[in-house]
Amino acid sequence: MTRWNDGVDEVSTVSPDITEETNALPNRYFTDPEVHEMEKEKVFGEYWVYAGHANCIPEEGDFFTRTVGDRQIIVLRDHDGEVTAFYNVCAHRGSKMVDDTPMSDPGHMSRIRCPYHLWTYDLDGDLASTPKSFEEPGLNPDLEGGDVRPPDPERNGLLTVPTATIGPLVFVNFSDDPMPFEEQAGKMKEELEALPLGEYEHAQRIVSEVECNWKTFGGNYSECDHCQANHQDWIKGISLDESELEVQDYHWVLHYTHDEDVDDEMRIHEEHEAQFYYLWPNFTVNMYGTADGYGTYIIDPIDEGRFQLVADYYFRDADLTGEEREFIRTSRQLQEEDFELVERQYEGQKMGALAQAQLGPNEHTVHKLHRLAQEAYNA
Amino acid sequence: MSRSQRDAEAFVVTCEDCAVETRTDDPNETVAFYRRHRSATGHDVVWEGADAAALDGLDVPADADLAAVVRALDGAYEGGVPLGVVAAAMGERGATMAETFEAVHDLRMTGGLYEPRDDHLRPF
Numbered sequence: 001m002t003r004w005n006d007g008v009d010e011v012s013t014v015s016p017d018i019t020e021e022t023n024a025l026p027n028r029y030f031t032d033p034e035v036h037e038m039e040k041e042k043v044f045g046e047y048w049v050y051a052g053h054a055n056c057i058p059e060e061g062d063f064f065t066r067t068v069g070d071r072q073i074i075v076l077r078d079h080d081g082e083v084t085a086f087y088n089v090c091a092h093r094g095s096k097m098v099d100d101t102p103m104s105d106p107g108h109m110s111r112i113r114c115p116y117h118l119w120t121y122d123l124d125g126d127l128a129s130t131p132k133s134f135e136e137p138g139l140n141p142d143l144e145g146g147d148v149r150p151p152d153p154e155r156n157g158l159l160t161v162p163t164a165t166i167g168p169l170v171f172v173n174f175s176d177d178p179m180p181f182e183e184q185a186g187k188m189k190e191e192l193e194a195l196p197l198g199e200y201e202h203a204q205r206i207v208s209e210v211e212c213n214w215k216t217f218g219g220n221y222s223e224c225d226h227c228q229a230n231h232q233d234w235i236k237g238i239s240l241d242e243s244e245l246e247v248q249d250y251h252w253v254l255h256y257t258h259d260e261d262v263d264d265e266m267r268i269h270e271e272h273e274a275q276f277y278y279l280w281p282n283f284t285v286n287m288y289g290t291a292d293g294y295g296t297y298i299i300d301p302i303d304e305g306r307f308q309l310v311a312d313y314y315f316r317d318a319d320l321t322g323e324e325r326e327f328i329r330t331s332r333q334l335q336e337e338d339f340e341l342v343e344r345q346y347e348g349q350k351m352g353a354l355a356q357a358q359l360g361p362n363e364h365t366v367h368k369l370h371r372l373a374q375e376a377y378n379a
Numbered sequence: 380m381s382r383s384q385r386d387a388e389a390f391v392v393t394c395e396d397c398a399v400e401t402r403t404d405d406p407n408e409t410v411a412f413y414r415r416h417r418s419a420t421g422h423d424v425v426w427e428g429a430d431a432a433a434l435d436g437l438d439v440p441a442d443a444d445l446a447a448v449v450r451a452l453d454g455a456y457e458g459g460v461p462l463g464v465v466a467a468a469m470g471e472r473g474a475t476m477a478e479t480f481e482a483v484h485d486l487r488m489t490g491g492l493y494e495p496r497d498d499h500l501r502p503f
Contacts, residue, residue, distance in 0.1 A: 102417075104421060207394075207416055209399070209401060
């Protein structure tokens with residue numbers, strides 16, 4: 001029985017049993033601004049989240065920034081060739097240091113310098129230099145020169161954010177006590193690392209703003225019961241009846257079987273299927289099956305009622321062929337079709353009529369998304 | 380506001396690289412869109428249209444510079460001209476959002492403009 005806001009306002013936590021009537025996240029978790037604030041800590045401040053692609057910063061000193069909730073990090077290639085991440089915050093008085101620098105338009109620096117008082121850091125985050133005024137207190141009559149200790153390079157260094165990788169895909173975690181990355185990524189890490197993801201180059205980024213909660217779109221991505229009615233072009237050549245929805249601890253995979261005539265050279269993997277991975281909370285890897293490339297989505301909340309879909313496309317060569325451009329155009333069409341659906345759904349969710357939705361038995365991937373959200377909120 | 384309801388919205392900006400746009404009644408929402416989009420892509424955005432009523436106070440030549448545009452708009456807005464309106468007016472003069480904000484920054488840093496409240500401008 002669907003639970004309406006009919007004066008009773010009866011909702012329950014998400015039942016682990018999908019056959020129970022309380023199998024969905026109560027609606028207020030999609031529409032309440034306080035939930036959006038809570039998620040910054042309990043979701044995006046706790047779990048591993050995608051930072052970007054290592055291929056975009058191939059040289060020592062290459063960097064980009066990534067903003068997650070209220071936090072911004074610098075992701076850079078250090079002297080040892082490793083990708084590392086720091087808060088974009090100066091150890092002196094907390095100034096943001098480098099300007100917003102998207103992964104699709106990365107920057108380069110030999111050292112990280114705060115423009116405010118010119119505190120300068122090495123690429124390993126250690127403080128490399130400060131202006132003389134920090135060591136020679138000539139303007140402070142209460143101090144003798146010998147009373148001042150110079151800043152310690154390590155203790156006054158930048159605050160590191162832990163990183164982990166799946167091939168070239170870099171993840172970060174803001175928690176004080178992060179769960180092991182392997183636990184969250186599960187066998188997705190092993191499966192994707194068996195593929196030559198690092199041989200493909202970033203070719204295009206398309207960013208859209210969509211007027212619904214990020215979980216509303218996450219739910220749409222996670223099932224294809226809506227495809228027959230809404231993605232007529234895409235389902236040509238797909239055998240929806242043979243699809244398989246695989247649910248793991250923190251990720252799920254949608255396997256869509258292709259007709260046998262799909263060209264073998266058009267796929268990064270050997271299976272005759274498109275494989276769409278959703279890694280909790282907001283990252284997807286899209287193996288399309290009909291293009292020799294792959295894509296990723298970041299489903300970044302702006303507020304409770306809007307998110308940015310950051311769609312990145314990777315091909316053998318960053319210079320797109322005509323076919324690859326056409327492929328991206330088709331992918332974009334699919335996104336637009338879904339945006340219509342999720343914005344329509346969100347208009348309904350905002351009306352306040354529905355207290356708790358009802359998921360169908362084949363929506364077990366959506367159920368997993370809702371359960372993980374509930375689990376995060378209750379933690 | 381869903382996609383199907385947006386046609387009547389007054390301020391429209393587009394990223395030509397991504398072929399995405401935003402339509403809004405609030406001129407400063409175009410500014411927020413630009414900032415978010417720029418942050419994620421590095422792309423500039425251009426104006427597709429702006430509410431004529433919002434620019435009614437503008438009685439300056441089509442090739443007027445930023446300072447003249449802000450001075451012309453100033454009387455119509457208590458507490459400063461919304462930055463989005465300034466950007467829209469400059470958009471009608473062919474400037475992209477990035478070009479306008481660069482000009483705004485330069486003019487503020489040289490004392491030609493100030494910001495009485497967030498994202499609102501007044502001339503000195």
